[in-house]
Amino acid sequence: MRSLILLVALWGSSFALHAATPKDTLVVAVPLDGIISFDPAESFETVSNSVQRNIYQTLVEADRNSPQKLAPLLATGWQQGSTPHSLVFNIKPDAHFSSGNPVTAQDVIFSLTRAVQLNKAPSFILAEFGWTPENIASQFNVLNDHQLEIQWPAQIGQNLALRLLTAPVASVVDSKTVLQHVVNNDAGNGWLHTHSAGSGAFTLQQYVPQQALVLSANKQANPQPKLKRILLKGVADAGARRLLIQQGDVDVAYQLGPDQIDALKSDKNLRIEAFPSSLVYYLGFNTKDKAQPALGNPALWQAARWLVDYHSISQDLLKGQYRIHQSFLPQGFDGALEDQPFHYDVAKAKEILAKGGIKPGTKFALTVINQPPYIDVAQALQASFAKADVQIELQPVAESELWSKMRGRDFQSIFIYWGADYVDPNTNASAFAYNVPGGSKTLAWRVGWDIPELSAKTRAAAGESDAAKRRALYTDLQKTVQQNSPFVVTLQGAQQVAVRNNVNHVQQGIGVSLLFFDTVQK
Known part of the structure; x- marks a missing residue:
């Protein structure tokens, strides 16, 4: 009851009085309708996945200032283990969970094992190790309370293994606390939907x-973090988010459209921060849809590449906030293709x-998130495809509904983003160019694209140790997906965020991310 009163007080006062936000609290306006769970073994949506970075820790992380480099987090260091396919990690002896329980090697094993066995949406990342629910128990050796060896059967190198361990799904949870909340053998999944058990800078106090x-x-x-509290307000309308930050009712506003960003640039009380982003935006066709067999016809995939008015969408509609990008690896990643072989050509x-x-x-339906830029781009696609007498029916939905539809193959076409889970080309290649029977439910699986030969090439690229050869393999993978696949990659965005001038030390990761809240000051 106390937390509810606190939440109402924090939320309600600024709306009524347009007063400054509390000095010890960062108030953020952002849509919250995409959240499904805060369990790191399940969370795979923009806001919830980003929150993981602030409430949980992984053994290692991408360096905040130079994400191509690795930095220790819960681990103080690592070295090769008993085989080339193993690593030994030393855990910080003074690391504790929010409960006060120490972080131990057993917690690491529990967390990774739990994520593999639950087999939720992000588990395919850990499957890159060759881990399965059947073999995961044999992949660890406890050397002492603060040292363990992690092994893997997959043909991947140690650098990629470390990159995989930076993903939120590899977050370490408090095993003692989680086990106290197990219901019907769910490994605490139900409880972690709305609670936290981490060692990060913040804890999840309340979620409505x-x-x-x-x-x-x-x-x-x-x-300790610089602020006592972070309040994320669920504000569905971009215009309302703009108004709130102009009035000083919030400190930070996310997911503003180009018109809102332009309107705020002249406001002397705030600034627009631009952060590099790994998000690529694509049009995908469900090739297994029975109601519209044309979606499985490569001719439609090819034609679609010439029916996107890339320049108009990027420069006129989105006002340069998103740049044209036509390959699955985002610019800034090693080996990313930056050519643009397609343009708007109705006759072709x-x-x-x-x-x-x-x-x-x-005719087919296009499912999109009912927020900018998705609905705006969808309308542009509807208009440009109509010029070739291809009719698109728009289906705008809340983000959480879109993910549910996508993961259940309950859609005909979709326009959505994909963000890197870790800084390595494999993060996107294993999503766009990998689908094998009985394997992980990757993006290629979701659109029903059966690609045994391409999947083998994706695995070969992941295991290649020679840097030049590996780059060449990823070039070939990108060209194949770029030229002939049910994915039409169109854009890459920079994350533009409105921030009040009294908010300092703001920093954000290259992946799907909110601010790193631990360093923010007011």
Whole structure:
């Protein structure tokens, strides 16, 4: 009851009085309708996945200032283990969870084992190790309370293994606390939907679905965060988010459209921070859809590449906030293709459609998030495809509903983003170019793209130790997906965030991310 009163007080006062936000609290306006769970073994959506970085810790992380480098987090260091496919980690002896329990080697084993066995959406990242629910128990050796050896059967090198361990799904949870909340053998998954058991700078104090999320400083964290509390307000409308930050009712506003960003640039009380982003935006076709078989026809995939008005969307509609990008590796990643072989050409698209037997008037639904830029881009696609007599029916939905539909193959086409889970080309290659029977439910699986030969090439690239050869393999993978696949990669965005001038030390990661809240000051 106390936390509810606190939440109401924090939320309500600024709306009513337009007063400054509390000095010890960062108030953030952002849509919260994409959240499904805060369990790091399940969380895979923009906001919830980003919150993981602030309430949990992994053994290692991408260096905040230079993400191509690795930095220790819960681990003080690591070295090769008993085989080339193993690593020994030393855990910080003074690391504690928010409960006060020490972080031990057993907690690391429990967390990784739990994520593999639950087999939720992000588990495919850990499957890169060759781990399965059947073999995971044999992959660890406890050397002492603060030292363990991690092994893996997959043909991947130690550098990629370390990169995989930076992903939120590899977060270390407090095993003693989680085990106290197991219901019907769920490994504590139900409880962790709305609670936390981590060693990060903050703890999850309260969550009201779609309305608000409160994070409180973890008293066990070392060093302590600069602020006592983070309040994320669920604000669905971009115009309302803009108004709130202009009035000083919030300190930070996310997911503002180009018009909102332009309107705020002249406001002397705030600034627009631009952060590099690994997000690539793509149009995907469900090739297994029974109601519209044209979606599985490569002719439609090819024509679609010429029916996207890339320049108009990037420069006119989105005002340069997103740049044209046509390969699955984002610019800034080693080996990313930066060529742009496709442009808007209706005549060429019509020719491809005719030769491929796609009839005029072909119609399909396009599912998108009901937020900018998705709905704006979807409307532009609807208009440009119509020029070739391909009819698109728009289906705007809340983000959480979109992910549920996508993971259940309950869609015809989709326009959405993909963000890197770790800084290595494999993070996107294993999503766009890997789908094998009985394997992880990757993006390629979600669109029903059966690619045994390409999947083998993706595995070969992951295991290649020679840097030049590895780069060449990823170049070939990108070209294949770019030229002939049910994915049409269109854009890459920079994350633009509105921040009040009294908020300092703001920093954000290159992946799907909110601010690193632990360093923010007011």
